[in-house]
Every structure is written in C-alpha cells, then in structure tokens.
Amino acid sequence: MKNYEISNANYVLSQLIDEPLKGKFKFKVFNVKAELEKKVEVITKSLEGVEDEGERKEILQEKQEVNIDKFTEDELEQIDLSIRQISMLKPIIKGNE
Numbered sequence: 001m002k003n004y005e006i007s008n009a010n011y012v013l014s015q016l017i018d019e020p021l022k023g024k025f026k027f028k029v030f031n032v033k034a035e036l037e038k039k040v041e042v043i044t045k046s047l048e049g050v051e052d053e054g055e056r057k058e059i060l061q062e063k064q065e066v067n068i069d070k071f072t073e074d075e076l077e078q079i080d081l082s083i084r085q086i087s088m089l090k091p092i093i094k095g096n097e
Contacts (some may be wrong), residue, residue, distance in 0.1 A: 008088040010036040011037040
C-alpha cells in the first residue's frame with residue numbers, strides 16, 4: 001500500500017473507535033487499526049524535518065508491505081460510512097486490489 005493510502009485508511013478507522021461494533025468484526029477492526037498505526041509511525045518519522053513539498057509528496061507515494069486481513073463489503077455494511085470514507089478504505093477492502 002502507498003503511504004497516503006495507509007494514512008487515509010487509519011484516519012477512517014480512527015473515526016470508528018467509538019462506534020458500537022459486533023462480534024468478530026470489532027476485533028478485526030482493532031487488529032487492522034493496530035497494524036496501520038505501526039505503519040503510520042514509520043510514515044510520520046519519515047516526514048519529520050522534511051520541508052520540501054515535493055519530497056513530502058514522494059514519501060507519501062512510497063509503498064509499504066501491510067499484512068492485514070482486508071474487509072469485505074458485507075462486513076462494512078454494518079456500519080454507516082460516507083462515500084468519502086469508503087473511498088479512503090478502498091485499499092483495505094477485498095476485491096479492490
């Protein structure tokens with residue numbers, strides 16, 4: 001996944017923290033969020049002290065290997081998501097590789 005995709009997906013999952021989720025799905029969200037947070041830490045450290053806008057954009061375009069169990073559309077149906085949120089989650093939804 002590209003760094004900006006990781007950051008975007010992590011942002012949306014952060015918005016779900018206070019949402020009541022059911023069963024195994026809440027643990028899946030927790031595990032995916034935990035993995036993405038580790039990657040966001042790497043991104044944040046890479047961006048520290050970088051002033052040049054072009055260099056910052058380049059860092060955000062770099063790819064990282066992310067080992068997560070992607071969400072299915074059926075799993076995501078149980079929560080209210082905006083079109084913007086869905087588009088930000090697209091890289092971690094099965095069938096959208």
